[in-house]
Amino acid sequence: MPKPLVEMKQIVKKFKGTAALKGVDLEIQPGEIHALLGENGAGKSTLIKILTGAYIPDEGEIIVKNQSFKAIPVKELEKLGIAVVYQDLKLAPGVSIAENIYMGKLPKRFGVFVNKRRAREQTKVALDRVGIGDTDPDTKVGDLKIAEQEIVAIAKAISKDAKLLILDEPTALLAEDDVKKLFRILKELVAQGVSIIYISHRLEEIFEISDRITVLRDGNKIWTKSVSEVQSDMLIEAIAGEMQGNDQVYDQIQIGKELLRIEQLTNFPHYKNISFSIHRGEVVGLFGLVGAGKSELLKGIYGAIPPHSGNIHINGLPFTPKHPRDSIKNKIGFVAEDRGTEGFLPRISFYKNVNIASYKHAATLGFITASTEKKRALEMIQSFNVKYSNLDQNIDDLSGGNQQKIVVAKWKGTDIEILLLDEPTAGIDVGARRDIYKVSRLLAKEGKCVLYSSSYLPELLEVCDRILVLSEGEITGEFSRLNDFNERNIMKAAYA
Incomplete structure (x- = not known):
């Protein structure tokens, strides 16, 4: 097995005495889609916030590109090739795709004036990597469908040559056809050498898109397995701690007025x-x-x-x-x-x-x-x-x-x-x-x-x-x- 792209070792994080992570390990290989699963409160968000520098762990080590960190400085994320797309996308709807992708870093002429032609060219390159190169870079993000906004957010994340892309519930509001399009894009990015941490609660997607799965529960790592080793009931049991597959919700009720x-x-x-x-x-x-x-x-x-x-x-x-x-x-x-x-x-x-x-x-x-x-x-x-x-x-x-x-x-x-x-x-x-x-x-x-x-x-x-x-x-x-x-x-x- 090749050397991991990212290793998180024995990560511990406490909030006001309550342990959110209890010695968690996570290993991401080059060119894989790695699903990170668990109930809300299991520790997924805390682990990702530690990886992206938002939180400082109480204990543990993070290794990226052969560099060891107690905590990753946010300013180092781009150099380390780590990018994240959150569920709320964090895009500015009132400005163009180009301005969103290169916000704060638009190319300049003479060091003063925005070079709009160069910005459009760079944006075209970024959009082409995610399969929407024919989209006009001057289009306002607010005029795009939610699925298109999702893809723009991914283009923004990888525009800085990211090697690890973290996606938090990327399909939560997407229609079935848009999910299929997104999956095609993700597989193409993996073929280009990008690794992906994929967080989702739609379990059927996990079996379709991921290579390996790590499950967290109550701040503990339960296991990491290849997707080929996992069945649906096994996954639900690992996430929830008990079998819920036959837990019938619907019951017939007398319909009234x-x-x-x-x-x-x-x-x-x-x-x-x-x-x-x-x-x-x-x-x-x-x-x-x-x-x-x-x-x-x-x-x-x-x-x-x-x-x-x-x-x-x-x-x-x-x-x-x-x-x-x-x-x-x-x-x-x-x-x-x-x-x-x-x-x-x-x-x-x-x-x-x-x-x-x-x-x-x-x-x-x-x-x-x-x-x-x-x-x-x-x-x-x-x-x-x-x-x-x-x-x-x-x-x-x-x-x-x-x-x-x-x-x-x-x-x-x-x-x-x-x-x-x-x-x-x-x-x-x-x-x-x-x-x-x-x-x-x-x-x-x-x-x-x-x-x-x-x-x-x-x-x-x-x-x-x-x-x-x-x-x-x-x-x-x-x-x-x-x-x-x-x-x-x-x-x-x-x-x-």
């Missing part, structure tokens, strides 16, 4: 003439490719982006959503796709975030004590298996999956009857995902209803009673679990 009715709802060009109804006891899926209009439709029902026309009825009574506060008064809750900017309040404790939607239910004469808040928080997260060190812990210090559990759990303390979920499991692990599935079914069992939007069809097939398909802003199909849950037909409707 109509709770939500949508008639001819329109917000052009996002969606038009949308009509459907949901009954008490139902979880209804909203499936479509990225850009189909799912998020805009949910925000229309919630009043965040009011629709232009159409009607909404709740319990048979007309409702006009002008503002989210109107929806909350009418017992509608909403979990946004982007939890970081729309889901929680950063830099405050997570127990306050759990209570944020329900203070009026907990306050006495307008007052509430910290002990009451904490007691309510514990009650609301009981169904979610949230991993935390103490109730005062800042929500920013929790893993993405635990943050998402809190974003969903905050609605449990309210009197909502309709919950709108927008990509609620994007970028979270198999255990956290199933917790959200179970809570969705629990709400239905309580006589409420859930409108569950996702571009990941397997989860809708697992949790929903019916699935509505949205394509280019219109409903192109409706499928019921009772007689026509057919993956091929649902995908065909999505491409209609």
